[in-house]
Amino acid sequence: MFHTDGFRVLDRRECLRLLAEVPVGRVVYTRQALPAVLPVNFRLDADASVLMCTSPASDLVRAVDGAVVAFEADEFDAATRSGWSVVVTGLATLVTDPAEHERLSRTGPRSWMPLRDGVFVRIESEMVTGRELGRAPGAQ
Amino acid sequence: MFHTDGFRVLDRRECLRLLAEVPVGRVVYTRQALPAVLPVNFRLDADASVLMCTSPASDLVRAVDGAVVAFEADEFDAATRSGWSVVVTGLATLVTDPAEHERLSRTGPRSWMPLRDGVFVRIESEMVTGRELGRAPGAQ
Numbered sequence: 649m650f651h652t653d654g655f656r657v658l659d660r661r662e663c664l665r666l667l668a669e670v671p672v673g674r675v676v677y678t679r680q681a682l683p684a685v686l687p688v689n690f691r692l693d694a695d696a697s698v699l700m701c702t703s704p705a706s707d708l709v710r711a712v713d714g715a716v717v718a719f720e721a722d723e724f725d726a727a728t729r730s731g732w733s734v735v736v737t738g739l740a741t742l743v744t745d746p747a748e749h750e751r752l753s754r755t756g757p758r759s760w761m762p763l764r765d766g767v768f769v770r771i772e773s774e775m776v777t778g779r780e781l782g783r784a785p786g787a788q
Numbered sequence: 789m790f791h792t793d794g795f796r797v798l799d800r801r802e803c804l805r806l807l808a809e810v811p812v813g814r815v816v817y818t819r820q821a822l823p824a825v826l827p828v829n830f831r832l833d834a835d836a837s838v839l840m841c842t843s844p845a846s847d848l849v850r851a852v853d854g855a856v857v858a859f860e861a862d863e864f865d866a867a868t869r870s871g872w873s874v875v876v877t878g879l880a881t882l883v884t885d886p887a888e889h890e891r892l893s894r895t896g897p898r899s900w901m902p903l904r905d906g907v908f909v910r911i912e913s914e915m916v917t918g919r920e921l922g923r924a925p926g927a928q
Contacts, residue, residue: 654901671866676816676823683816683858685825687873689866718823726811726829729900733827760869760921761794781900 658778663734666721666778668692673721675700675771677740679711690719691757698736698771699752701759709769712740719771730782738772798918803874806861806918808832813861815840815911817880819851830859831897838876838911839892841899849909852880859911870922878912 658666667673674687686708688700698719702708717740724731743749752768759766798806807813814827826848828840838859842848857880864871883889892908899906 672862672864672871674814674825674860674862676825678818678823682856682877683818683823685814685816685858685860685875687860687862687864687871689864689869716822718825720814720825720827722812722814722827724812724827729829731812731827735825737822
């Protein structure tokens with residue numbers, strides 16, 4: 649589907665394929681009643697939820713656990729003015745189940761920051777939207 | 789200043805220098821009580837406010853005009869797990885002054901989307917924060 653303002657809406661399958669190609673996205677949430685955003689490396693889980701690893705003492709965990717947040721990733725090329733962006737919106741929760749934590753310690757994302765005891769935060773992919781700018785119709 | 793979790797806090801001058809180097813950032817705001825985020829190309833004005841050009845009929849204008857929003861830009865290198873991010877938080881306003889609109893039509897950012905009658909949105913750089921990950925102390 650093409651919009652008159654020049655971008656193409658991506659379906660959920662296309663969005664998840666693009667999300668899987670990039671290592672870093674941005675968590676968008678509310679902190680002290682102000683909009684806040686933090687880039688993090690992430691991995692998609694098998695159920696398409698977004699997984700991050702962070703410090704248990706981080707502001708992020710306190711701010712997002714139990715809240716609906718957005719998670720955005722994108723890639724743009726300034727030379728061709730083209731690119732894509734995907735936004736996942738859903739409930740964020742701290743992973744507290746020991747078996748799940750153990751599984752993610754083996755298969756989940758590793759924080760780019762040196763952490764002693766990382767915790768995992770999951771964002772459910774309840775709503776997944778995306779758009780592509782500046783590509784020809786039908787281009788792969 | 790180095791934090792124990794491995795990133796260095798950037799001062800305002802460093803943040804603005806980095807912001808000036810990238811063409812695209814992300815506006816972070818609230819839409820229908822949910823966190824929302826939209827990537828846009830932008831330019832810094834002489835007073836360090838963030839300028840964007842968009843459609844006057846866009847959801848973005850309706851959602852952010854008169855609201856405090858965040859604006860984020862970053863660059864990361866997955867191979868070295870290094871990079872930086874900067875967040876500007878401040879009041880967003882639609883530029884309505886004709887002289888200012890005329891000035892920005894000449895010197896301001898141009899939308900990457902084909903627009904007939906673009907409008908400019910300004911985000912005041914009231915709070916500017918940034919951090920750098922994975923660079924050696926003292927590195928330029």
